[in-house]
Amino acid sequence: MTRDKSGRWQKGQSGNPKGRPKGRTSELRQAMEKEGKAVALKVLEAARDGDMHAARLVLERLVPAQKPSHAPVTFDLDADAPLAGQAQQIMAAVAAGDLPVDQGRALIDALASLAKITEIDEIQRRLDALEEQTS
Numbered sequence: 001m002t003r004d005k006s007g008r009w010q011k012g013q014s015g016n017p018k019g020r021p022k023g024r025t026s027e028l029r030q031a032m033e034k035e036g037k038a039v040a041l042k043v044l045e046a047a048r049d050g051d052m053h054a055a056r057l058v059l060e061r062l063v064p065a066q067k068p069s070h071a072p073v074t075f076d077l078d079a080d081a082p083l084a085g086q087a088q089q090i091m092a093a094v095a096a097g098d099l100p101v102d103q104g105r106a107l108i109d110a111l112a113s114l115a116k117i118t119e120i121d122e123i124q125r126r127l128d129a130l131e132e133q134t135s
Contacts, residue, residue: 083115
């Protein structure tokens with residue numbers, strides 16, 4: 001096993017030539033099945049006794065993190081405008097406070113995806129036309 005000057009493994013060389021040991025995952029699962037309930041009870045007991053790390057662990061597993069959510073928002077958007085114009089309208093709505101920043105970002109990301117799809121459709125249309133001309 002050799003490394004290059006920056007300390008990385010050279011191409012074709014592995015830092016772990018023997019690979020992951022077989023059966024290790026199943027051993028861990030068996031141990032969890034055997035001792036998992038006792039471990040969980042111990043963590044709950046520690047949380048009840050004031051261990052904040054245990055309490056955090058319990059809460060992270062029981063109460064999922066809340067993602068921001070907003071009520072639907074309406075604002076003026078000219079759907080016939082070019083995509084760049086629509087993005088400018090979204091930015092204006094965010095700047096005016098009519099649209100939350102995260103929703104504005106999501107809409108602009110959606111416009112970017114739409115632009116890629118439109119581009120692929122256009123390329124396919126042109127390719128079909130070229131193939132038809134050469135046939």
